[in-house]
Amino acid sequence: MVQPSGAVLVAAENGPELPSIRDFLPDPILFQGTPFAINRIIFVRLLAMVIILLVLGITASRAKLIPSRWQGAVEWVLDFVRDSVVYQVMGELRGRRYVPMITTIFLTVLVFNLCGVIPGMNIAATATITMPLVFALWTLAQYLVTGIREQGLWPYLKQELFPAGVPWPLYIILTPIQFLELLVIKPVSLTIRLFANMVAGHLLVAVSLAFAQYYIIVVSNKWLALAGVSWFGLGFALTAFEMFVAALQAYIFAILSTVYINQSFPEED
Amino acid sequence: MEPLAANGGIKLFIPETYDIVWSLIILVILGCFFYKFFLPKFQSIFDERSAKIEGGIKKAKEAQESADQAKKKYEDQLSQARVDASKIRDDARSEASRIISDARTRAEGEAAQITATAQRSIESQQQQAMVSLKGDVGSLAAALAGKILGAKLEDEDTQSKVLDQLIDDMAEKTHEG
Amino acid sequence: MDIITLAEVTGSISVLGYGLAAVGPGIGLGIVVGKTLESMARQPEMASKLQTVMFIGLALIEVLGLLGFVSLFVV
Numbered sequence: 001m002v003q004p005s006g007a008v009l010v011a012a013e014n015g016p017e018l019p020s021i022r023d024f025l026p027d028p029i030l031f032q033g034t035p036f037a038i039n040r041i042i043f044v045r046l047l048a049m050v051i052i053l054l055v056l057g058i059t060a061s062r063a064k065l066i067p068s069r070w071q072g073a074v075e076w077v078l079d080f081v082r083d084s085v086v087y088q089v090m091g092e093l094r095g096r097r098y099v100p101m102i103t104t105i106f107l108t109v110l111v112f113n114l115c116g117v118i119p120g121m122n123i124a125a126t127a128t129i130t131m132p133l134v135f136a137l138w139t140l141a142q143y144l145v146t147g148i149r150e151q152g153l154w155p156y157l158k159q160e161l162f163p164a165g166v167p168w169p170l171y172i173i174l175t176p177i178q179f180l181e182l183l184v185i186k187p188v189s190l191t192i193r194l195f196a197n198m199v200a201g202h203l204l205v206a207v208s209l210a211f212a213q214y215y216i217i218v219v220s221n222k223w224l225a226l227a228g229v230s231w232f233g234l235g236f237a238l239t240a241f242e243m244f245v246a247a248l249q250a251y252i253f254a255i256l257s258t259v260y261i262n263q264s265f266p267e268e269d
Numbered sequence: 270m271e272p273l274a275a276n277g278g279i280k281l282f283i284p285e286t287y288d289i290v291w292s293l294i295i296l297v298i299l300g301c302f303f304y305k306f307f308l309p310k311f312q313s314i315f316d317e318r319s320a321k322i323e324g325g326i327k328k329a330k331e332a333q334e335s336a337d338q339a340k341k342k343y344e345d346q347l348s349q350a351r352v353d354a355s356k357i358r359d360d361a362r363s364e365a366s367r368i369i370s371d372a373r374t375r376a377e378g379e380a381a382q383i384t385a386t387a388q389r390s391i392e393s394q395q396q397q398a399m400v401s402l403k404g405d406v407g408s409l410a411a412a413l414a415g416k417i418l419g420a421k422l423e424d425e426d427t428q429s430k431v432l433d434q435l436i437d438d439m440a441e442k443t444h445e446g
Numbered sequence: 447m448d449i450i451t452l453a454e455v456t457g458s459i460s461v462l463g464y465g466l467a468a469v470g471p472g473i474g475l476g477i478v479v480g481k482t483l484e485s486m487a488r489q490p491e492m493a494s495k496l497q498t499v500m501f502i503g504l505a506l507i508e509v510l511g512l513l514g515f516v517s518l519f520v521v
Contacts (some may be wrong), residue, residue: 021281023283025280037285045291053298053302057307060307063310065317084494099308103303103308108296128285129281129283130288131287131288132293134289134296138296196515200512207340255501259502279519
């Protein structure tokens with residue numbers, strides 16, 4: 001991290017407003033103390049939900065046989081989730097049942113992630129641990145239910161905890177790991193991946209822009225303003241990168257959910 | 270700089286109650302929206318579209334088939350007409366040749382008949398001429414001979430004998446000539 | 447500072463830890479992406495399938511690096 005020199009510190013004592021973890025733990029602004037308290041991130045999340053409902057709802061209610069340009073784009077996304085994510089991993093026969101779930105996860109996570117680069121919101125709606133955790137728990141429930149439905153409880157647990165073709169002494173080590181993998185590691189890794197990506201992305205962009213603002217506006221030094229401009233360029237690039245990461249993480253969340261559900265199917269084929 | 274953990278970084282990973290509540294509410298609302306409204310709507314659109322496209326393809330196929338049939342019918346008619354035309358032409362040609370040959374035989378027959386008639390009339394005239402010539406030549410020759418011979422041919426008997434011999438000689442000469 | 451102390455690190459050691467934690471996944475991601483590109487160049491008709499599998503692998507490796515990032519906040 002760049003350490004401002006002593007002269008600069010004298011010129012502006014308080015330094016740049018660097019982002020901190022307080023950004024992700026905002027104080028409630030409505031209904032404090034009740035289970036329905038709303039803080040900034042939840043407000044962003046509600047806003048994002050309303051946007052999804054409005055935009056996609058209007059698109060769906062106006063959907064025609066011959067698509068307009070926007071409807072074509074939405075249909076392209078739906079086709080992408082169905083063909084490139086679900087059917088690619090599971091095949092059409094198994095996958096048909098899970099298309100709605102994966103589509104919901106993909107579109108919701110995508111829009112929530114993109115809130116991080118929308119001016120005014122500036123924080124991803126998935127940037128508290130809870131939202132990714134809820135998605136991950138949904139996936140967990142779905143793959144447990146699928147496994148029990150497709151194989152029955154005991155055959156499913158046997159397949160997961162005692163993988164075939166392993167010499168039995170190894171089960172002493174393997175079974176606890178498999179158990180953890182099944183119930184903890186899969187959902188937690190899904191959660192952490194999404195959450196940490198959003199946190200890191202926000203911190204990177206915010207640090208860059210804070211330094212840009214500091215060097216250009218607060219510090220009255222032409223040469224350091226040049227540094228501020230390059231910080232701003234970096235912030236710009238990182239914002240674009242954040243958009244890419246938002247889409248990539250939505251895709252990865254969706255495809256990993258699909259993969260986990262697919263693993264619950266019997267392994268014969 | 271202090272470690273972030275000392276600032277309560279661990280709090281980041283501990284879900285708040287109200288956060289859980291709102292996340293669940295939002296997820297349920299969005300889930301209902303996608304499951305009950307959005308995806309069925311688009312699914313029906315996709316189905317309708319594929320049905321329409323299939324219907325269009327089927328219709329096009331039918332049109333193609335009927336066009337093929339019409340073309341086949343037309344071609345059949347055309348070839349039939351062609352066969353008919355060539356048959357008519359052949360018939361006409363054989364008819365014509367028959368007419369020509371008929372005419373030719375009839376003409377030949379008539380010609381032969383005319384020739385025969387002419388021949389016959391010539392012969393009869395010749396016969397006539399011969400008879401009259403015989404009479405004339407006989408009297409002429411008798412007169413001539415009477416003049417030449419004079420008295421020698423007084424009696425009727427001798428005269429007739431000589432005359433016959435003369436005519437025979439002439440006839441022989443004529444035949445030879 | 448003691449007279450015995452020969453070297454001192456100021457600031458959060460967790461940051462260093464995160465830097466170290468990023469090394470392994472970095473190498474791993476490099477190998478995954480490189481190998482996938484190689485395979486795609488060899489069999490372009492398999493490209494989409496390979497890409498899907500690559501993203502799954504990337505996600506599994508990525509979480510290791512992110513664990514380091516998380517420990518920056520937690521420990």
